[in-house]
Amino acid sequence: xxxxxxxxxxxxxxxxxxxxxxxxxxxxxxxxxxxxxxxxxxxxxxxxxxxxxxxxxxxxxxxxxxxxxxxxxxxxxxxxxxxxxxxxxxxxxxxxxxxxxxxxxxxxxxxxxxxxxxxxxxxxxxxxxxxxxxxxxxxxxxxxxxxxxxxxxxxxxxxxxxxxxxxxxxxxxxxxxxxxxxxxxxxxxxxxxxxxxxxxxxxxxxxxxxxxxxxxxxxxxxxxxxxxxxxxxxxxxxxxxxxxxxxxxxxxxxxxxxxxxxxxxxxxxxxxxxxxxxxxxxxxxxxxxxxxxxxxxxxxxxxxxxxxxxxxxxxxxxxxxxxxxxxxxxxxxxxxxxxxxxxxxxxxxxxxxxxxxxxxxxxxxxxxxxxxxxxxxxxxxxxxxxxxxxxxxxxxxxxxxxxxxxxxxxxxxxxxxxxxxxxxxxxxxxxxxxxxxxxxxxxxxxxxxxxxxxxxxxxxxxxxxxxxxxxxxxxxxxxxxxxxxxxxxxxxxxxxxxxxxxxxxxxxxxxxxxxxxxxxxxxxxxxxxxxxxxxxxxxxxxxxxxxxxxxxxxxxx
Amino acid sequence: xxxxxxxxxxxxxxxxxxxxxxxxxxxxxxxxxxxxxxxxxxxxxxxxxxxxxxxxxxxxxxxxxxxxxxxxxxxxxxxxxxxxxxxxxxxxxxxxxxxxxxxxxxxxxxxxxxxxxxxxxxxxxxxxxxxxxxxxxxxxxxxxxxxxxxxxxxxxxxxxxxxxxxxxxxxxxxxxxxxxxxxxxxxxxxxxxxxxxxxxxxxxxxx
Numbered sequence: 001x002x003x004x005x006x007x008x009x010x011x012x013x014x015x016x017x018x019x020x021x022x023x024x025x026x027x028x029x030x031x032x033x034x035x036x037x038x039x040x041x042x043x044x045x046x047x048x049x050x051x052x053x054x055x056x057x058x059x060x061x062x063x064x065x066x067x068x069x070x071x072x073x074x075x076x077x078x079x080x081x082x083x084x085x086x087x088x089x090x091x092x093x094x095x096x097x098x099x100x101x102x103x104x105x106x107x108x109x110x111x112x113x114x115x116x117x118x119x120x121x122x123x124x125x126x127x128x129x130x131x132x133x134x135x136x137x138x139x140x141x142x143x144x145x146x147x148x149x150x151x152x153x154x155x156x157x158x159x160x161x162x163x164x165x166x167x168x169x170x171x172x173x174x175x176x177x178x179x180x181x182x183x184x185x186x187x188x189x190x191x192x193x194x195x196x197x198x199x200x201x202x203x204x205x206x207x208x209x210x211x212x213x214x215x216x217x218x219x220x221x222x223x224x225x226x227x228x229x230x231x232x233x234x235x236x237x238x239x240x241x242x243x244x245x246x247x248x249x250x251x252x253x254x255x256x257x258x259x260x261x262x263x264x265x266x267x268x269x270x271x272x273x274x275x276x277x278x279x280x281x282x283x284x285x286x287x288x289x290x291x292x293x294x295x296x297x298x299x300x301x302x303x304x305x306x307x308x309x310x311x312x313x314x315x316x317x318x319x320x321x322x323x324x325x326x327x328x329x330x331x332x333x334x335x336x337x338x339x340x341x342x343x344x345x346x347x348x349x350x351x352x353x354x355x356x357x358x359x360x361x362x363x364x365x366x367x368x369x370x371x372x373x374x375x376x377x378x379x380x381x382x383x384x385x386x387x388x389x390x391x392x393x394x395x396x397x398x399x400x401x402x403x404x405x406x407x408x409x410x411x412x413x414x415x416x417x418x419x420x421x422x423x424x425x426x427x428x429x430x431x432x433x434x435x436x437x438x439x440x441x442x443x444x445x446x447x448x449x450x451x452x453x454x455x456x457x458x459x460x461x462x463x464x465x466x467x468x469x470x471x472x473x474x475x476x477x478x479x480x481x482x483x484x485x486x487x488x489x490x491x492x493x494x495x496x497x498x499x500x501x502x503x504x505x506x507x508x509x510x511x512x513x514x515x516x517x518x519x520x521x522x523x524x525x526x527x528x529x530x531x532x533x534x535x536x537x538x539x540x541x542x543x544x545x546x547x548x549x550x551x552x553x554x555x556x557x
Numbered sequence: 558x559x560x561x562x563x564x565x566x567x568x569x570x571x572x573x574x575x576x577x578x579x580x581x582x583x584x585x586x587x588x589x590x591x592x593x594x595x596x597x598x599x600x601x602x603x604x605x606x607x608x609x610x611x612x613x614x615x616x617x618x619x620x621x622x623x624x625x626x627x628x629x630x631x632x633x634x635x636x637x638x639x640x641x642x643x644x645x646x647x648x649x650x651x652x653x654x655x656x657x658x659x660x661x662x663x664x665x666x667x668x669x670x671x672x673x674x675x676x677x678x679x680x681x682x683x684x685x686x687x688x689x690x691x692x693x694x695x696x697x698x699x700x701x702x703x704x705x706x707x708x709x710x711x712x713x714x715x716x717x718x719x720x721x722x723x724x725x726x727x728x729x730x731x732x733x734x735x736x737x738x739x740x741x742x743x744x745x746x747x748x749x750x751x752x753x754x755x756x757x758x759x760x761x762x763x764x
Contacts, residue, residue, distance in 0.1 A: 069734055069735070069737070070734060073733075073734065073736075141733070141734070142731075143731050147691075147692060147730075147731075149690070149691045149692070149708060150691040150692070150731070150732060150733060153690075153691065154733075238707075238708040238709025238710075239708070239709075242709075243709065244692065244707050244708050244709055244710070245707060245710070278587070278598075279589075279597055279598055280597075280598055280599075280600055280601070281600055281601075281602050282602070283601070283602065283603065283604075284602075284603055284604075284608055285602065285603070286603070287603075287608050287612075309694060309703055309704055309705045309729075310705045310707060310710075310712075311704055311705065311707075311710070311712040311714075312707070312710060315630060316626075316627055316630065319623065319626055319627075319630075320623050323619035323620075323622055323623050323626075324616075324619060326615065326619060327612065327615045327616055327619060330576075330611075330615045331608075331611065331612060331615075333576055333580075334608075334611045336580075337576075337579045337580060337583055338604075338607075340580075340583040340584060340587055341583050341587060342587060342598055342599055342601070343583075343587045343598050344587065344588075344589040344593060344597075344598050345583075345584060345587050345588045345589055346588075346589045347584075347588070355580070355584060358580055359577065359580060362573065362576055362577065362580075363573075366569045366572060366573055367569075369565075369569070369619070369622070370565050370569065372622075372626075373561065373565065373622065373625075373626040373629075374626060374630050375561060375626065375629045375630045375633050376561060376562065376565060376626075378633065378701065378702050378703055378704075379698070379701040379702060379703070381694075381703060381729070382694060382696070382703070382729040382730060382731075383729070447698070448696075448698030448699075448725065448727065450696065450727050450728070450729045450737075451729075451731070452731040452736060452737075453736060453737030454737055455737055456737070457740075460725065537597075540597060542597050542600045
């Protein structure tokens with residue numbers, strides 16, 4: 001074939017785009033705009049949840065009280081609810097909204113209007129949850145896990161608003177999962193086989209699968225609580241033949257896949273970033289895919305490790321499955337190390353955050369293996385040891401993965417750059433603050449400090465560690481302010497980033513920054529999991545396009 | 558139980574040193590130098606024997622941890638056929654009640670006076686744990702142990718306190734407004750002292 005595969009010249013003087021107005025944003029079905037809406041909204045919820053955390057940490061810095069117990073108990077619920085339901089999971093879906101169609105070479109998601117509905121349901125759900133603060137008896141002081149009988153017995157509209165908000169966000173997530181899977185299975189560009197997908201895309205498929213399995217039972221169990229609350233139900237009422245433990249089974253059947261839903265997108269993003277900044281392909285692509293699938297399967301068999309202390313479940317099974325799930329997670333670490341090995345690593349901000357992700361998540365994972373042992377859990381359950389573990393995986397892991405994604409993809413979404421030096425300052429302050437906040441909590445838990453208490457005695461030796469944790473939390477707040485400064489500065493200065501500032505591998509880097517409305521004017525031939533690299537380096541033997549006839553090797557781009 | 562902690566701690570240190578070491582080593586050793594010519598490094602994608610090894614070894618490690626876990630849990634959960642003392646423990650919002658059925662003695666905590674469960678040193682105490690209203694959890698950090706008190710379920714476990722002393726106890730399952738105020742104590746005394754205490758309680762001293 002003698003067809004040239006040159007990129008056609010850019011269209012002459014593209015029609016000027018008028019700036020999108022409010023109506024455009026409200027009615028958009030463009031996955032990129034919806035992705036931006038998700039990211040902006042979830043980040044705002046993050047800030048709200050973070051302010052709540054600052055109040056909590058200020059309260060806990062020393063014995064004695066600054067806020068009332070009732071307020072504290074409402075705050076720790078909304079903090080957890082915000083971070084889990086309104087930030088970590090949905091921002092991953094927002095990033096996938098923007099980048100999955102781009103990475104598979106599609107012009108949009110499979111169901112654009114369903115996509116828009118997803119976002120607005122999400123926003124409605126989040127606002128409903130926050131409006132519960134205005135209910136006469138306040139937000140539900142039940143914990144984000146909402147255990148019955150306490151949640152059934154808590155009076156007022158707060159718990160009901162919380163239930164409604166979660167039901168709305170659950171439906172939103174289920175719709176997005178359907179959309180992501182349909183887009184990946186049906187709208188891939190020619191040449192984009194499943195085994196050439198980016199690992200972010202693979203992990204989003206697996207995340208979507210877990211969403212489909214996990215969220216319907218969550219909707220069911222919260223509806224059952226609602227029926228117990230208002231329609232004379234006794235599902236979880238032991239005095240009328242109900243089962244208290246049933247709530248926990250149904251909740252954690254959702255809850256455990258949920259934590260993998262909250263990490264897998266960021267495993268994927270980090271696995272897109274590390275190869276680019278190591279100048280090598282990812283090591284062990286197939287192993288990574290199988291590990292993600294294994295995590296999805298095993299995640300559905302471990303749920304009752306949250307129930308080891310109930311005395312009502314078969315601890316050995318759940319312990320064994322929980323140990324096993326550490327193996328595929330560990331394999332990913334070797335994928336990343338193998339990718340860096342022999343590479344030429346540059347420590348731009350996305351790579352720094354990816355390294356921080358690895359170092360932090362490792363400690364979270366190791367302590368997770370400790371908690372998988374039921375007799376160890378008999379001591380550690382419901383103490384600050386668990387709080388430390390979960391924040392290392394969610395904060396040290398997912399949060400760092402989120403900032404890696406932001407620094408990596410900001411140029412593509414906006415067309416201009418974030419500042420490298422400010423980004424590095426942000427990284428180091430966050431790394432220091434994060435570890436200062438949560439590392440002492442391991443020791444606090446082993447010293448017996450239980451979770452969800454507004455105050456503690458002065459004579460039990462917990463004060464110093466709590467002070468350290470609060471200091472770390474304030475440092476994290478400073479870090480986030482540095483990040484916000486970087487964002488505002490970047491928007492005001494608009495230093496152009498170009499189409500491909502990082503010499504990236506995946507398809508989003510062949511199109512303009514930001515992409516045109518239909519994503520691609522043109523696609524290169526896709527012959528590996530690194531289509532952008534292959535095209536941009538087609539003179540190099542390392543490219544899958546090297547030696548192909550018909551490519552004008554010396555012409556742009 | 559302490560041995561299990563040691564096992565996990567040392568395995569964690571070993572795995573941690575290895576993996577942290579590999580990450581930090583490769584980040585430093587394979588960093589791009591300022592003098593870099595821009596040539597691509599060797600672009601290897603897989604190495605099957607290595608991948609099999611780094612899958613198999615973690616499986617073996619966790620199987621070992623599983624076996625140690627099972628053995629320990631069996632010991633921790635074991636119920637002796639004839640405990641020396643039986644205490645019925647009830648968690649309620651927001652204190653604890655300790656009933657000694659054999660002697661008719663009851664100790665009930667109040668918002669102003671936390672309850673103390675007195676037990677004999679070195680003798681097996683059977684606890685029957687229930688909850689009256691919502692889920693609570695009976696937690697004594699010094700015993701490295703907790704068990705949930707769940708409405709509709711009676712959780713049974715044995716305590717054997719080897720040394721005399723007073724040990725702090727807490728509620729470890731969020732149970733509402735005063736969850737953090739549900740502290741109690743376990744006081745282990747010599748068996749003779751324990752009998753004296755029981756006698757004093759049942760002869761009318763307030764319990």
